[in-house]
Amino acid sequence: xxxxxxxxxxxxxxxxxxxxxxxxxxxxxxxxxxxxxxxxxxxxxxxxxxxxxxxxxxxxxxxxxxxxxxxxxxxxxxxxxxxxxxxxxxxxxxxxxxxxxxxxxxxxxxxxxxxxxxxxxxxxxxxxxxxxxxxxxxxxxxxxxxxxxxxxxxxxxxxxxxxxxxxxxxxxxxxxxxxxxxxxxxxxxxxxxxxxxxxxxxxxxxxxxxxxxxxxxxxxxxxxxxxxxxxxxxxxxxxxxxxxxxxxxx
Numbered sequence: 001x002x003x004x005x006x007x008x009x010x011x012x013x014x015x016x017x018x019x020x021x022x023x024x025x026x027x028x029x030x031x032x033x034x035x036x037x038x039x040x041x042x043x044x045x046x047x048x049x050x051x052x053x054x055x056x057x058x059x060x061x062x063x064x065x066x067x068x069x070x071x072x073x074x075x076x077x078x079x080x081x082x083x084x085x086x087x088x089x090x091x092x093x094x095x096x097x098x099x100x101x102x103x104x105x106x107x108x109x110x111x112x113x114x115x116x117x118x119x120x121x122x123x124x125x126x127x128x129x130x131x132x133x134x135x136x137x138x139x140x141x142x143x144x145x146x147x148x149x150x151x152x153x154x155x156x157x158x159x160x161x162x163x164x165x166x167x168x169x170x171x172x173x174x175x176x177x178x179x180x181x182x183x184x185x186x187x188x189x190x191x192x193x194x195x196x197x198x199x200x201x202x203x204x205x206x207x208x209x210x211x212x213x214x215x216x217x218x219x220x221x222x223x224x225x226x227x228x229x230x231x232x233x234x235x236x237x238x239x240x241x242x243x244x245x246x247x248x249x250x
Contacts, residue, residue, distance in 0.1 A: 012101060013225045019095040020214060026091050027207045030084040034204045037081055038197045040070065045193035052186035085203065092210055093119050096135055099221065103142040106224040111138040129166060133158045136213060143220030157213045164206040171199035 047060045061067055100115040112134055113121070121131035136158035175196045182188040 012098065012105065013222075016095070016098045016102060016221070016225075019091065019098050020218070023088070023091045023095055023214065024211075026084065026088045027211055030081075030088045031204055031207050033077075033081040033084050034200045034207075036077070038200045038204070040074075040077075041193040041197040041200070045190045045197070048186040048190035048193065052190065088207065093122060095214065096132075096139070099139045099217070100135060102221060102225060103138055106221075106227070107142040107145055110142055111135075113138075129162045132165075133162050136161070140213075140217050143217035143224065145220070145224055154216070157209060157216060161206060161209045161213060164202050164209055168199050168202035168206060171195050171202065175199060 047057055047062050050060050051057050057063070097115040097119055100111055100113075100118060103111045113131060118131055118135040122128045124131070133155075137155065140154070140158070175192060178188075178192050183192065
């Protein structure tokens with residue numbers, strides 16, 4: 001990633017566009033997998049609920065062939081989901097990295113943390129939430145400079161992204177700490193499935209909010225980048241003055 005620091009504005013623009021395309025490929029796939037995971041968990045929470053209150057799973061479809069197939073591929077499905085979430089995370093961090101590099105080009109001195117500090121800070125407990133909000137606000141402020149009609153800075157999206165991430169992480173950690181033998185108790189299994197589904201719903205909302213943030217700053221970034229490329233292609237004032245003198249002498 002360090003080579004991007006010295007990349008021309010045009011190259012940086014292409015890399016940022018590629019990062020968006022990668023995100024827009026991975027995010028829908030991850031969202032689809034999360035939707036299936038939520039449906040699976042809520043269905044088995046329902047089975048646990050029926051078992052707890054009636055002592056039987058009859059009329060729940062628990063013994064059907066479809067349910068057995070779903071159970072048999074559960075491990076593979078969750079592995080696929082985790083890989084999709086990891087790839088989406090890396091795509092998001094690359095987007096943030098490149099957006100901060102663009103911020104340096106279109107609004108020098110505006111950003112408060114370097115791209116490296118922002119990306120590595122994402123993995124620092126507690127501080128990561130503040131770092132991500134700060135980085136997204138810096139990116140949004142820089143993008144506003146490319147807009148013809150500057151809108152007031154909207155802090156809701158960065159805060160909502162951070163809140164969704166916090167909920168997803170908290171519920172995921174809570175579920176991960178539940179012992180396997182607890183799932184033999186229908187009541188405990190029901191609550192565990194519900195908690196896991198909340199984590200996945202929060203992760204799904206996180207994808208939507210991240211996508212909304214990209215769209216909210218995308219147009220401003222594109223216009224600011226075009227202005228930056230235009231300034232770099234213009235001759236220096238001294239050269240313009242020389243050319244005007246040459247034209248007068250001719």
